[in-house]
Amino acid sequence: MTGIDLVSVDQDFAWRPWAVAYFLVIGAAVAAALAAQALRVLRGAAAARPALRVAAVLALSAPLPLLADLHQPARFLNFYLGAAPSSVMWWGAWLLPAFVATTLLATLADATGRWAGAGRVLRLGMVGSGLGVLTYTAGETAIVAARPLWHNAGFPVVLTLTALASGAGAVLIAGVPDRAGARLLRMALAGSAGAGLVALGLWLLADPDMARLALADMPVVVLGHVAALGLALPALLALFGRGALSARFAGVAAVWGALAFRWALFTGAQAQSRVETATYTPPALADPATLQSLTGTAGMIALAAVLVAVLDLYLAPALRRGPQAGPRADKA
Amino acid sequence: MTTRRDFLTGAVAQNGGTEAAQAPSPSLRLPADGHTPRWAMVMDLRKCIGCQACTVACAMENNVYEGSYRTHVPVYEIETEFGPVPAMLPRMCNHCENPPCIPVCPVNATFQTEDGIVLVDQDVCVGCGYCVQACPYEARHLDHDSGTADKCTFCVQRLDAGLLPACVETCVGGARVFGDIRDPASAVSRLLAEHDTRNLKPEAGTRPQVYYIGLDDRLVSEVEIEAGARALRQAAGPAPDTTHHEEA
Incomplete structure (x- = not known):
């Protein structure tokens, strides 16, 4: 025996179950985007379409659990008001919106069938920023020397x-x-x-x-x-x-x-x-914080799926018709 | 405009340009000879009795949320040739020379002053908790009220007023000694010169500025521990709600 802690304190987790949900959703979003690009190259645009839609839904959902895990979410703009290049998280704060924006715009370009040149650039941006997101999410945890379970080559x-x-x-x-x-x-x-x-x-x-x-x-x-x-x-x-x-x-x-x-x-x-000297009690699956993060993330994914479906079924056809739609085109 | 950071780093007194700022400052952070201090603390464990007066004084001085601590004194029971003895180990932010909490901050909310004090600008902090993860001493926590990172500041507001940190001032045994290690005549410099002092977790490479006299080898780094208070607490179930409920 080395010692018994007679007096110690209880501490809360700094990263709550929302962080688990974020790392799951953003990782799957990037992988779906990479799959979409690979399928497009190997099998064509039509084969890649479902993967691109899934990437769009997950990319649209990812920021919610990330913001929810901040203890001061209303201050998220502070990420962009100064430069902190020594922080992996700061790089992530730029890579994440880049990935979300390029994925959504690439999906829009694919759904409308327009902007072929821009679509290529957007897909390139989606793959590049996606790889950056994978790198930052892994690196953000792996560099924390104070957490041996993360700070190793395997994790x-x-x-x-x-x-x-x-x-x-x-x-x-x-x-x-x-x-x-x-x-x-x-x-x-x-x-x-x-x-x-x-x-x-x-x-x-x-x-x-x-x-x-x-x-x-x-x-x-x-x-x-x-x-x-x-x-x-x-x-x-x-x-x-x-x-x-x-x-x-x-x-x-x-x-x-x-x-x-x-x-x-x-x-x-x-x-x-x-x-x-501190006791950290892990959240249980039935804890309100856990249930909140699960239902919140699932709800956001459902909402994002509806938005992408609306894009596919209503918005994209309208944009595809373009200037030919409308009374003048009908008369012609 | 005076920002919170300016205020905390004492720039108000230096740059204010007012008559009040030009008057002799009582601040301990502005020595008469003009040199920049480097603050440090020495814990003389031979004198610590684990009374937690420092824990309470810190909480009262800094309005620390109930159940959270900027400093506290864990008490261990360790085996010696004379049988088991209690060992006190006051813990707090080490105000490291190489603080791992600063480079990870994505919004530059945590920073180090010229005199070595590691602070958090709570108007900027987004509460991401990355610094809490990065600190090898568990010296940081997320404050329940503000939603921002919180930690020991060496009672910088008291230093600016010419006072010692609350934990030092209240220590009944005089176990906590605070001062400027760049001043060879200071109490901490003399203690460091006269005693074999040790830091916590030297292998982390953080160069802590809290020094211990009489620190047992077994408490320097990872403490191998058996279930004591922890097991009792877990058996007792969750702690009671410590939030304050005002009468309607």
Whole structure:
């Protein structure tokens, strides 16, 4: 025995469940955008359309949980009133709106079928800013030396791979009519989930200190859950499953795996006191803060889906008709 | 316009241009010989009895939200050749020479003054909690009232008024000694010269400016700990609501 803390204090988590929701949604959004671009190159614009719509819905939803996790959300403009290049989060504050804007405008260009030249530039911007978002989200956590569970080579790799799997999974849930495109997405999901499983194993099992640290605040059942249900199952379903239903199951499992991994690592890392004088109580799944973040994010995704559907069904056709629409065009 | 940062860093007194500003300042931060101090604190653990008077004085002076602490004194029980003994370890912001909380701040709300005090501009802070994650000493928390990062300021408002930090002034055993390490005649400089002092977590590379006399090896870095008060508290369930309810 080294010591017993006779007097210590309770502390709150600095990053609440909203942060878990943000990291899930933005990671899936970027992965869906990358999938859309890959499908466009390999299979054409029509095959890429569902992935681009999913990227738009998720990109539109991501800022809400991020703002909600700020304890002073009304001050978000302070990010843009000065330069803080030493802060990864400051870079993220610029990359996120760039990604959201280029994704939404690329979706608009695709839906209307106009602005072909600008559409190319927008898609390039979407891919570039998306890769930047993936880099900043992984780097933002990995550089925090005071959090050993984040500050290592394994965590950002698994974070990124689960993001890619969840993005491919989200597109499969939405449905991909193009069969060859769907097969490519299943391969991408299987590859990223399988690589994530290997990386998770190497990260935790190759380093006894890391395994001890992880198991200190994350029960084996949680890590086993992430590995089995969140990574292995979707990889196997994507590889060996047949039909749209198994593809959707694989997608749901991949999204669930990414959520479980973020939940485990964000709560596990923050629950570890760095000086052993504070007690951090992780939020339970039924806590109001957790339910608020889940329902809030799900509600925002639903609202974004409605907005993108309105764009597709009403706004885009009107814009597509352009100057030919209206009484004068009818007379001609 | 006088910003909060100007006020906190004492620039008001230096740049105000008013008659009041030109009068001799009582501030400890403006030494008569004109040199820039570097503030530090020495904790003489031989004198600390864990009475928490510093914890209370800090909370009262700085209006710290109930249940949060800018400083407190964890008490450990450690094994010695004479049996288990209590060990007090006052903790607070270390006002590091290389503070990891500053570069991560995305809005430049947290900064270090010329005399080494790490402060938070609470008018700018967005409450992202990144600095809370980055501090290896858990010296920061998010204030429930303001929604911004909060931490020890070495009672900068008291220094500007010519007073010592509240925790130092109230320490019944004289265990907390505060002063300017650039002044060889100061009490902290003499203690540092006369004693073998240690910092917390030297491996973090932060160069803390809170020094300890009599710090047990086992408390310097990661403390291997068994469940004590923590287990009792967790068994007892959640803490009661500490928010104040005003009578209607």
